[in-house]
Amino acid sequence: MAKMSVTVRLQLLLSQFADGQEVVEITADNNIDCLNNLTAQFPGLRRWLFTKQGEVATYVRLFINRQQASVDAELKDGDELLILLAAVGG
Amino acid sequence: MLTESDLVRYGRQILYTDFGEEGQRRLKRSHVVVAGLGGLGSASSVYLACAGIGHITVVDGDLVELSNLNRQILHWEEDIGERKTLSAVRKLAKLNPSVEVTPLFERITLSNVGGIIEGAHTVIDGMDNFETRFILNSACVGAGIPFIHAGINGLLGEVTTIIPRKTPCFACIFPQGPAEEGAIPAFGVTPALMAALQVTEAVKLLAGFGDLLAGKMLYYNGETMEFTVVDLVRDPECSVCGF
Numbered sequence: 001m002a003k004m005s006v007t008v009r010l011q012l013l014l015s016q017f018a019d020g021q022e023v024v025e026i027t028a029d030n031n032i033d034c035l036n037n038l039t040a041q042f043p044g045l046r047r048w049l050f051t052k053q054g055e056v057a058t059y060v061r062l063f064i065n066r067q068q069a070s071v072d073a074e075l076k077d078g079d080e081l082l083i084l085l086a087a088v089g090g
Numbered sequence: 091m092l093t094e095s096d097l098v099r100y101g102r103q104i105l106y107t108d109f110g111e112e113g114q115r116r117l118k119r120s121h122v123v124v125a126g127l128g129g130l131g132s133a134s135s136v137y138l139a140c141a142g143i144g145h146i147t148v149v150d151g152d153l154v155e156l157s158n159l160n161r162q163i164l165h166w167e168e169d170i171g172e173r174k175t176l177s178a179v180r181k182l183a184k185l186n187p188s189v190e191v192t193p194l195f196e197r198i199t200l201s202n203v204g205g206i207i208e209g210a211h212t213v214i215d216g217m218d219n220f221e222t223r224f225i226l227n228s229a230c231v232g233a234g235i236p237f238i239h240a241g242i243n244g245l246l247g248e249v250t251t252i253i254p255r256k257t258p259c260f261a262c263i264f265p266q267g268p269a270e271e272g273a274i275p276a277f278g279v280t281p282a283l284m285a286a287l288q289v290t291e292a293v294k295l296l297a298g299f300g301d302l303l304a305g306k307m308l309y310y311n312g313e314t315m316e317f318t319v320v321d322l323v324r325d326p327e328c329s330v331c332g333f
Contacts, residue, residue, distance in 0.1 A: 012246060012311050022314075058266040063320045068258075082320065084309060086264055087241035087248045089274035090130040090218035090281060 003027040004077045006034055010045075011084045017044035026081075030074045031062050034081055048085065059086040092118065095188070100142050113297035114142060120296045121145040123210045125198060125226055127152075127174040129281030130240050130288070131216025132164035135178060137289040138214070139186045143296075146182070146189060149206055150174040150216075151197035161278035198222050203229040212295055214288050215239040218274070220267025227252065227260035231331050238291050240284040244275040245312030247284040250303050250322065251291045254331065257305040258322040261330040280312055 008024045015022040019042070026041070028034035035056060039046040051057050056071045063082040064073060075081065092114055097104070100114050122143050124135045127150040138146050152174050154165040162174075169177040175193035182191045194206060198217075203225050207213055213230050215238060217223050223239065230237035230252065237252040239260055252259050287308065294300035309318045326332055 011309075012313055013243065059264055061263070066318075066320045068321060068323045082318070084320075085243075086220075086267070087243040087246050088218070088220060088267070089242045089276055090126055090128050090216055090240070 003029060004075050004079070006075050007078075007080045008034065008038055009080060009082045013085055014045060014048060014083060017048065018042040028075055030072055031064075031069060031081065032056065032071050034075060035071075035083075049083070060084075061086070091115070093188075096142065099186075099188075103141065108299040109293075109297055113293075113299065116297045117142050117293065118144040120211045121147070121209055122292060122296075123147045123149065123207055123213045124216055125149050125206075125213055125222070126216030126218065127162070127164060127178050128158070128216060128218050129161035129242065129276055129278065130285045131214070132162045132178070133282040133285035134214050134216060134288050134292075135182060136164060136185065137286060138292065139182045139189045139191070141289065141293055142186070143189060143292075145192070147192040147194060147206070147210070148175055148178045148182075149194040149196065149198060150178075151195060161276050161281055163278065163282065198225060200225055204233070207233060207235055210235055212236045212238060212292050214292060215241075216285075220264065223260055224267070228330050230254060231259050236295055238288045238295075240281075240288050242274075242276060242280045242284055245277060245280055247280050247310040247312070248307055249284055249287045249291070249310075250307040251295065253302075253304050255333075258324045259328060259331040262325040262328045263307070263322055265325070265329075277312075280310075283310065283312075 006026050008026050010022050026034050026037050028037050061084045062069050064079050120143050124131045154169040154172050165177045173195050175195045179191050179193045231254040234254045240249045306319050
């Protein structure tokens, strides 16, 4: 099955680990596939998105076309995946 | 009952059609808890007092430090070493003496949170850590009290309004918090802006008009000046509000 082309939008904090790019095109079938492909392309992102045990960190939030989505949600061609980290400070 | 002074002091907001004198009366009857008097809580308590919230409880267990002063606008150079709660009460009383302000100099814990939020109509998140936000969220969901969350990091901010059992709660959105990472970058303007949005939400909620960020998270990126609103979903297996 052909992989889907997805537009990934990175929060400012994350974009600095993707050569300053806030928008990246990634080929993937689902969110976890997309995160793995994204971090293969930009290894510096891995420690922000995954735990040391290799699971997606719980403070990472994923939105497909601005709707909150689970880690294993499927992606369609042309979807936009927004990746945000929680803002902890006050 | 609004006094002659109230009608003058709040006259410009009473002019707002959907708010009016009834909106002002509702604010006057309201009790809001501001949990934390850092960058967020400093700004939100100022605007809550300006708006005429009848009773504000301010909670913080810290003393004012020099490193707070770039963003915690309620605390000044002369307050260094003083309890943040006393610093806050002094300023808020000068700003609007008709507002009752209760200071609670304590850290929020599982054992005291119930008493702190009891009787409040809404709780404003002014915390700087996840652990206490989880405690507040659980207590607010349990007591049916709306919890208006905000968080910041540098020039990034987020705001959402949690209505217990109706919207995703904080634990739906963040099942666990990130590991503690030490001091977080903070400009004063970011918490000020997020706090202004929190008070906007509180005023609408308490006065009963407008649309809330209920089930939605507003993200702010000050570097690119983008505001993004996304839809949140309840987690049916949420440990706090699961159904």
